[in-house]
Amino acid sequence: MELRSIRNPLRHLPVLSNCSYQIKSSQIRTFSVRSCRLDVSESHKLELVLEVKEKLEKDYRSLPLGKNGRDDDDMILWFLKDRKFSVEDAVERLNKAIKWRQEFRVSELSQDSVKGIAETGKAYVHDFLDVNSRPVLIMDASKHLPAVHDAAENEKLCVFLIEKALSTLPEGSEEILGIFDLRGFGRENTDLDFITFLFDIFYYYYPKRLGQVLFVEAPFIFKPIWLLAKPLLKSYSSLVRFCSVETVRKEYFTEATVPAKFRDRNVTLEF
Known part of the structure; x- marks a missing residue:
């Protein structure tokens, strides 16, 4: 899958925690997030995650934060992969998915709450x-x-x-x-x-x-x-x-x- 090029892959780095990077010969060689070494294509994915997060914050600010919320990096990345890294498509799907989780009260489900039918x-x-x-x-x-x-x-x-x-x-x-x-x-x-x-x-x-x-x-x-x-x-x-x-x-x-x-x-x- 071909992803669009990044003009400035370091643009969002200041918002990341525990992130270190190296610059050599004016090019990005590698950087690590949470001790995981990523190449440029992975850094591009990370930038897309941040772009989705910004759009969700701007357009769907009422959505919850936290695990399975609009700032959940893992969930955002998963929907980006599913939508072939289309930011707009991922935002649309994530909005619907997070709203569904709220309406269905997924976070409230437990062994006790389904005990009878189970x-x-x-x-x-x-x-x-x-x-x-x-x-x-x-x-x-x-x-x-x-x-x-x-x-x-x-x-x-x-x-x-x-x-x-x-x-x-x-x-x-x-x-x-x-x-x-x-x-x-x-x-x-x-x-x-x-x-x-x-x-x-x-x-x-x-x-x-x-x-x-x-x-x-x-x-x-x-x-x-x-x-x-x-x-x-x-x-x-x-x-x-x-x-x-x-x-x-x-x-x-x-x-x-x-x-x-x-x-x-x-x-x-x-x-």
Whole structure:
């Protein structure tokens, strides 16, 4: 990806803390921020982060500050990457995302606040990462009952678990793995509204955080539902893989880390 050149890459340096730089032969060679050495292209990204921050302060001053706020460098950089480093596009997306977090009260979600719906066992974050060092969000479709469970509570649980999974990202990892266990899926479990909600929040508010989605042991009844849902999922439909339990077990986990529901019952683990 080609980024526009910087006429004066040191223009914003005075506002940075713990930042040192070297000048040699009238050119910028390297500089470090928080002990991380960056080249010129990285310094350009940093300048774009500051530019987004200034625009948010000017045009959307009412947005909150702090983590996941309009001055959160990591969040700003992530949305810049998603928007191919377009400042205007990133500002627009960030404004919507931060407002959504306020309205949805994401910061107030907790284990206690979703306890009732979580006890159904319909969804949870797995205790181990997959073989690609991704946190794993598992959904048991047969336990999802839209006629019984409150839709708002389903959405709260969904967002809480996404936040929980992202909080466990190891150094160098950026995405999570989603697994839908479709064994036992029936008409009473069908919920296009929830599927749309799930993929929409990933698309708009957690861009590029969903690495892959596994639909495990999809029954025949699920096929027409997928045909209806696929156009609603936008580009995320390309992340979906239909597979078997055996594939999950052999390609995504080790014997020690495979989720209990996908474990080979003939294998006894020793810890």
